[in-house]
Amino acid sequence: MTTAGWLMMTVSIGLVLSLVSYCLFSVLMGEENEQP
Amino acid sequence: MASTPPEHSPQPSPARGAADGWTSRLGVILAVAGSAVGLGNFLRFPGQAAANGAGAFLIPYFISLLVLGIPLCWAEWTMGRYGGSRGFNSAPGVFSSIWRHPLAKFLGMPALLIPLVIYMYYVVIEAWCLGYAISYLTGDLMLGPGAEKYSEFFDGFVGAEADGALFAAGNRSLLWIVIGVFALNFVLIYRGVANGIESFCKIAIPAMVICALCVLVRVLTLPDHASGRTLDDALGFMWNPDFSKLAEPSTWLAASGQVFFSLSVGFGIIVNYASYLKRKDDVVLSGLTAASMNEFFEVCLGGLITIPAAFLFMGAMVGDQGTFGLGFNALPNVFAEMPGGRFFGFLWFFMLFLAAITSSLSMLQPVIAFFEEGFGLKRPASAALLGLVSAMGSGFILFFSGGMVALDTFDFWVGTALIVVLAFIQSLLYGWALGIDRGAEIAHEGAKLRIPHVVQLMLKYVVPVYLLVIFVASFWQSLGEKIGQIRESTVVFGSVLFIGVVATFLLVLIGLAGRRWEAEGLYDEGESGEGI
Numbered sequence: 001m002t003t004a005g006w007l008m009m010t011v012s013i014g015l016v017l018s019l020v021s022y023c024l025f026s027v028l029m030g031e032e033n034e035q036p
Numbered sequence: 037m038a039s040t041p042p043e044h045s046p047q048p049s050p051a052r053g054a055a056d057g058w059t060s061r062l063g064v065i066l067a068v069a070g071s072a073v074g075l076g077n078f079l080r081f082p083g084q085a086a087a088n089g090a091g092a093f094l095i096p097y098f099i100s101l102l103v104l105g106i107p108l109c110w111a112e113w114t115m116g117r118y119g120g121s122r123g124f125n126s127a128p129g130v131f132s133s134i135w136r137h138p139l140a141k142f143l144g145m146p147a148l149l150i151p152l153v154i155y156m157y158y159v160v161i162e163a164w165c166l167g168y169a170i171s172y173l174t175g176d177l178m179l180g181p182g183a184e185k186y187s188e189f190f191d192g193f194v195g196a197e198a199d200g201a202l203f204a205a206g207n208r209s210l211l212w213i214v215i216g217v218f219a220l221n222f223v224l225i226y227r228g229v230a231n232g233i234e235s236f237c238k239i240a241i242p243a244m245v246i247c248a249l250c251v252l253v254r255v256l257t258l259p260d261h262a263s264g265r266t267l268d269d270a271l272g273f274m275w276n277p278d279f280s281k282l283a284e285p286s287t288w289l290a291a292s293g294q295v296f297f298s299l300s301v302g303f304g305i306i307v308n309y310a311s312y313l314k315r316k317d318d319v320v321l322s323g324l325t326a327a328s329m330n331e332f333f334e335v336c337l338g339g340l341i342t343i344p345a346a347f348l349f350m351g352a353m354v355g356d357q358g359t360f361g362l363g364f365n366a367l368p369n370v371f372a373e374m375p376g377g378r379f380f381g382f383l384w385f386f387m388l389f390l391a392a393i394t395s396s397l398s399m400l401q402p403v404i405a406f407f408e409e410g411f412g413l414k415r416p417a418s419a420a421l422l423g424l425v426s427a428m429g430s431g432f433i434l435f436f437s438g439g440m441v442a443l444d445t446f447d448f449w450v451g452t453a454l455i456v457v458l459a460f461i462q463s464l465l466y467g468w469a470l471g472i473d474r475g476a477e478i479a480h481e482g483a484k485l486r487i488p489h490v491v492q493l494m495l496k497y498v499v500p501v502y503l504l505v506i507f508v509a510s511f512w513q514s515l516g517e518k519i520g521q522i523r524e525s526t527v528v529f530g531s532v533l534f535i536g537v538v539a540t541f542l543l544v545l546i547g548l549a550g551r552r553w554e555a556e557g558l559y560d561e562g563e564s565g566e567g568i
Binding site for chain 1: 065092094098276336
């Protein structure tokens with residue numbers, strides 16, 4: 001795989017993982033805070 | 037079309053037909069993600085990427101996600117919760133609550149027809165996945181190297197050789213699996229939104245992640261192939277960018293089409309699911325989370341497993357395979373050569389089955405909701421009516437299995453063309469009937485995130501045009517050919533006629549339901565007095 005290939009793969013997967021982690025963390029923290 | 041919908045009522049009326057609803061925010065997010073994640077994430081996306089610039093494909097893909105996919109998701113979540121707060125769970129009711137025009141409810145017809153018709157053939161594909169998983173357990177699919185063996189197995193298993201082949205004695209295994217899968221779908225849907233869909237998705241989605249991660253670890257630890265191809269070569273086939281492809285409009289079209297089809301926007305499902313939310317439940321963060329989970333399955337798992345594994349064992353020829361060819365011919369060939377292939381083949385197809393069933397469940401709920409709120413039916417009656425109609429469609433697909441002509445026809449007219457039409461209708465309803473200012477106000481009630489104003493402007497001006505371009509560019513050229521097929525093939529003609537009869541049936545039902553809602557004054561419930 002070329003350097004550009006590694007770059008595209010790392011950036012794409014990194015972006016998606018960051019987004020899904022942020023969203024899930026926010027949702028789970030929100031649910032915890034909303035518990036009575 | 038420009039009319040101002042009334043304010044929310046202080047005490048929204050309960051949903052007619054059922055007091056069902058989600059029990060947790062994570063539950064609805066998993067259900068929407070489960071609806072979106074399907075075979076397309078693992079089979080269609082990698083194929084599209086490899087054929088359209090590999091790593092470079094991700095650039096138009098992410099741009100389309102930001103400009104088209106996520107804004108449309110937010111619009112559907114917002115409209116669904118708005119309709120739900122006014123007592124409607126089905127698209128005809130939700131659309132009527134947004135645009136007070138006698139025609140509005142009929143615009144909801146595609147939002148019932150699409151999930152219903154797609155369910156008819158999707159449940160058959162779901163049964164293929166389960167059948168393949170079982171075949172790995174029994175060892176029937178360990179046929180050794182040789183692509184033609186898997187092609188023959190597939191044609192025999194799905195009855196592609198001739199119409200009626202699946203009903204012949206000795207070849208009915210798929211038929212029994214379809215009946216079992218069909219029954220499982222209806223048992224889950226009968227249990228309702230919380231006890232059926234939500235409970236199942238809370239188990240199925242983590243199970244899918246575990247299965248996919250196991251297969252991913254196996255793929256990323258594969259030794260070099262005897263032909264000399266290495267894992268590095270295989271990853272390169274999927275990810276080495278060919279930036280020259282970015283100059284071709286077809287790459288941008290393929291990327292936006294993939295985003296659009298993958299997120300399940302334009303299916304009428306998100307509107308229905310979001311209608312079960314409470315008025316102050318967040319839709320912005322929830323919508324973004326569901327979309328990002330879908331991207332995780334597509335980019336992180338689909339992008340690392342399917343094409344790299346297939347390339348390592350079969351070489352560059354995998355780039356020419358279609359979705360079904362890659363999934364049901366190429367990958368079984370790969371598992372046959374892979375160390376531990378029987379176990380990983382089972383895991384892979386069981387995961388595809390889970391991905392398919394979480395999607396098929398979501399296709400039943402919009403129609404069930406319509407039967408219940410439109411005619412006051414109880415769950416047994418609505419499930420029986422839906423079971424009857426969908427069983428007729430699935431029976432049609434199973435009988436006319438020769439060359440998969442009926443399945444392809446259903447998929448083109450409803451599963452591909454009509455969803456762009458429904459997404460276009462929804463973008464107009466949100467951007468022009470509800471209005472972007474009111475839409476933003478409703479979306480931000482209880483929201484954990486703010487939607488930038490530019491997204492609202494895109495929803496009003498860019499998204500409808502973008503959808504028109506996708507429709508014209510994707511379908512206009514093939515439309516003449518498809519219409520020609522209707523004249524030439526009896527099965528294609530019968531398939532289109534079947535879709536037309538179901539559409540007419542739904543239009544009549546919507547008309548009757550509308551009269552009932554009118555007579556009972558349900559349209560007026562919750563109005564603040566500002567009217568329209």
